Amino acid sequence: MASDQTRxxxxxxxxxxxxxxxxxxxxxxxIVAEANVNxxxxxxxxxxxxxxxxxxxxxxxxxxxxxxxxxxQAAEEAGDGRASIDAILRALVGPTLRGCLGPExxxxxxxRFMIRVSxxxxxxxxxxxxxxxxHLRKFIAAMRRSLPGHSDVxxxxxxxxxxxxxxxxxxxxxxxxxxxxxxxDVDDVDGVIERVVTVAAMALTMGDATSKAPPRMLARDAx
Amino acid sequence: MASDQTRxxxxxxxxxxxxxxxxxxxxxxxIVAEANVNxxxxxxxxxxxxxxxxxxxxxxxxxxxxxxxxxxQAAEEAGDGRASIDAILRALVGPTLRGCLGPExxxxxxxRFMIRVSxxxxxxxxxxxxxxxxHLRKFIAAMRRSLPGHSDVxxxxxxxxxxxxxxxxxxxxxxxxxxxxxxxDVDDVDGVIERVVTVAAMALTMGDATSKAPPRMLARDAx
DNA sequence: TTGCATTTCAAACATTTGTATGAAACTATC
DNA sequence: GATAGTTTCATACAAATGTTTGAAATGCAA
Numbered sequence: 410m411a412s413d414q415t416r417x418x419x420x421x422x423x424x425x426x427x428x429x430x431x432x433x434x435x436x437x438x439x440i441v442a443e444a445n446v447n448x449x450x451x452x453x454x455x456x457x458x459x460x461x462x463x464x465x466x467x468x469x470x471x472x473x474x475x476x477x478x479x480x481x482q483a484a485e486e487a488g489d490g491r492a493s494i495d496a497i498l499r500a501l502v503g504p505t506l507r508g509c510l511g512p513e514x515x516x517x518x519x520x521r522f523m524i525r526v527s528x529x530x531x532x533x534x535x536x537x538x539x540x541x542x543x544h545l546r547k548f549i550a551a552m553r554r555s556l557p558g559h560s561d562v563x564x565x566x567x568x569x570x571x572x573x574x575x576x577x578x579x580x581x582x583x584x585x586x587x588x589x590x591x592x593x594d595v596d597d598v599d600g601v602i603e604r605v606v607t608v609a610a611m612a613l614t615m616g617d618a619t620s621k622a623p624p625r626m627l628a629r630d631a632x
Numbered sequence: 633m634a635s636d637q638t639r640x641x642x643x644x645x646x647x648x649x650x651x652x653x654x655x656x657x658x659x660x661x662x663i664v665a666e667a668n669v670n671x672x673x674x675x676x677x678x679x680x681x682x683x684x685x686x687x688x689x690x691x692x693x694x695x696x697x698x699x700x701x702x703x704x705q706a707a708e709e710a711g712d713g714r715a716s717i718d719a720i721l722r723a724l725v726g727p728t729l730r731g732c733l734g735p736e737x738x739x740x741x742x743x744r745f746m747i748r749v750s751x752x753x754x755x756x757x758x759x760x761x762x763x764x765x766x767h768l769r770k771f772i773a774a775m776r777r778s779l780p781g782h783s784d785v786x787x788x789x790x791x792x793x794x795x796x797x798x799x800x801x802x803x804x805x806x807x808x809x810x811x812x813x814x815x816x817d818v819d820d821v822d823g824v825i826e827r828v829v830t831v832a833a834m835a836l837t838m839g840d841a842t843s844k845a846p847p848r849m850l851a852r853d854a855x
Numbered sequence: 856t857t858g859c860a861t862t863t864c865a866a867a868c869a870t871t872t873g874t875a876t877g878a879a880a881c882t883a884t885c
Numbered sequence: 886g887a888t889a890g891t892t893t894c895a896t897a898c899a900a901a902t903g904t905t906t907g908a909a910a911t912g913c914a915a
Contacts, residue, residue, distance in 0.1 A: 415892080433755060437873060447894050452874060454892095528753060532656060542811050549811070565812040570831060573800030574793050581792075588765050588772070589788040608793060611838060612831040638862080660903060670864050675904060677862095856915100863910065872901075880893070885886105 416454045418444040421518075424465055428521035432462070432531040459533040466526060466534045469519055474544050476504040481551055494555045494613055498606045501548055501568070502575035506605070509579040510598045527580050556613065563613060571609035578605070639677045641667040644741075647688055651744035655685070655754040682756040689749060689757045692742055697767050699727040704774055717778045717836055721829045724771050724791070725798035729828070732802040733821045750803050779836065786836060794832035801828070 422444035426435045437458055441448050455461040480500035484492035492500075508520040509527075516524075526534055545568065552564045578585070582595040595601060645667035649658045660681055664671050678684040703723035707715035715723075731743040732750075739747075749757055768791065775787045801808070805818040818824060 436871080438871090447892095448873095448896095449875080449894070450892085458873065530751065539807075539810075542807065545811055562812065562815050565808065565816050566827060569801070569804075569808050569811075569816070570797050570828075573797045573804075576800055577792070577796030581796075584762075584765065585788065585792050587762075588768055588792075589785065592785050593788050593792070604789060605793075607838075608831065608835040611834055615830075615834060659901075661901090670862095671866095671903095672864070672905080673862085681903065858915085859913090861910105861912075864908090866906090866908105868903105868905070870902085870904100873899095875898070876896085878894090878896105880891105882891075883889095885888085 415444075415446050415450050418446060419451055419454060419461065420465060420468075423461055424518050424522045427462075427465070427525055428518050431525055432529050462531065463533045463537060465522065466537060469523055469526075470537070470541070472519070473504055473508070473523070474541075477501060477544075478547065480504070481548065485551060485554075491554050492551060494552065494610050495606055497548060497551050497555055498571050498609050499602060502571055502605050502609075503602050505575050505579060506602050507598055510582060510595055510601060512596050524579055527576055552613075559613070567609055567613035570612055571605060574605045574608065638667075638669050638673050641669055642674055642677060642684065643688060643691075646684055647741050647745045650685075650688070650748055651741050654748055655752050685754060686756045686760060688745065689760060692746055692749075693760070693764075695742070696727055696731070696746070697764075700724060700767075701770065703727070704771065708774060708777075714777050715774060717775065717833050718829050720771060720774050720778055721794050721832050722825060725794055725828050725832075726825050728798050728802060729825050730821055733805060733818055733824060735819050747802055750799055775836075782836070790832055790836035793835055794828060797828045797831065 419440060423435075423440045426439055426443055437451050438448060440461075441450060444450075451458065451461055455464065477500055480503060481492070481497060484496035484500055488496070505523075509516070509524050530538075548568060549561070549564055552568065553559075553561070556564070578595065578601060585593050586595055642663060646658075646663045649662055649666055660674050661671060663684075664673060667673075674681065674684055678687065700723055703726060704715070704720060707719035707723055711719070728746075732739070732747050753761075771791060772784070772787055775791065776782075776784070779787070801818065801824060808816050809818055
């Protein structure tokens with residue numbers, strides 16, 4: 410109980426190093442050097458290197474999921490139990506994008522760490538990832554309430570695509586910047602969020618007003 | 633000149649193992665055992681492990697890019713130099729999705745290897761990735777011809793989102809299957825392609841018919 | 856066959872890695 | 886202030902890994 414000084418120092422140092430240099434070339438020795446603690450401290454406090462990584466990831470994931478759910482609940486309450494699809498999607502992708510985009514020097518270590526996670530994905534993390542599904546189901550449920558009449562399949566695809574656009578933007582924002590020669594402003598976080606939400610919402614609702622939907626979508630929906 | 637038997641045996645074995653077990657836990661010794669060659673053969677023929685990985689990735693990338701460009705050219709010729717945006721997007725995401733989705737036991741080693749690449753992304757590969765930009769510019773050019781009057785920024789975002797949806801579907805098809813309890817048929821490759829193309833095309837053209845566009849998009853476009 | 860270049864092979868090397876050990880230092884309780 | 890429990894530390898361990906080496910084998914031309 411006394412000193413989790415060492416513990417927290419290790420966690421902080423590890424997160425900083427992983428964020429900066431990736432999982433691949435950060436060793437325990439790097440971490441303990443950065444944290445100014447003894448080599449054996451990691452195994453003493455965490456059991457193993459993998460458990461250290463897992464704890465880091467779990468902590469940040471819980472924070473992320475909590476924030477998402479907070480926004481989702483707020484949106485549903487504001488809409489008397491039925492949130493707009495835009496609000497739901499914003500609750501889903503907003504926290505990720507807000508955390509991981511924006512001017513580089515303003516990004517928190519936590520955010521940069523989560524970017525790494527999405528780029529490199531090391532075994533101990535991949536094992537945990539599966540638990541995310543239960544969390545996503547809550548969003549599916551909210552979407553079902555928001556868009557009654559829509560088939561579940563469409564909801565799943567919509568959520569999948571929304572996450573895809575958010576994730577890839579985080580992961581590959583550099584490529585987009587280079588490709589567009591800076592014309593795409595990835596640092597305008599709110600702009601990016603609206604973009605992702607708009608496209609995803611449109612994908613979800615395009616079957617709605619049948620007259621406006623492009624023919625090929627009707628064709629597929631009918632199949 | 634004589635025997636690139638060994639060379640090709642190594643390449644084949646490496647691709648198979650990487651595809652099956654990931655870059656993380658495949659060692660040179662695993663590879664040479666699978667290929668039935670001597671340990672030193674890899675360094676003799678390729679210089680280093682990283683160069684072996686790089687060669688594998690480059691080979692497959694070139695094949696992918698060639699296929700994409702072939703489809704793009706065909707589409708542009710069919711449209712007298714101006715392809716439909718759908719055809720362009722199909723040329724962009726089709727090869728990836730066709731290669732990497734579909735019933736697991738039907739996937740080629742090459743396809744499974746490229747899935748691994750998109751999941752794990754190891755340093756020697758990341759170094760090469762940047763060259764992809766020149767290739768993507770050709771698609772931007774085609775999109776410009778297809779949708780004159782659209783701002784470049786919108787084209788970049790559209791291409792980015794299209795790739796995002798395709799990539800994430802490849803990378804996380806398992807999660808989507810689990811989440812949807814099998815209701816989303818990721819093995820229906822053509823269906824997936826149409827889905828991605830439709831959403832991306834819609835994202836690109838939504839500013840078109842101003843009357844139909846949701847207000848917030850107009851707001852952003854005007855800014 | 857001779858001679859030269861290429862290729863293969865077994866073995867060793869040199870590091871790097873995460874982890875374990877056991878003694879020492881520290882802390883808090885009685 | 887003695888004692889028991891916790892934490893720190895230097896060091897060693899064991900295993901894995903990519904790479905190198907130098908000799909043997911092989912292929913091939915003259």
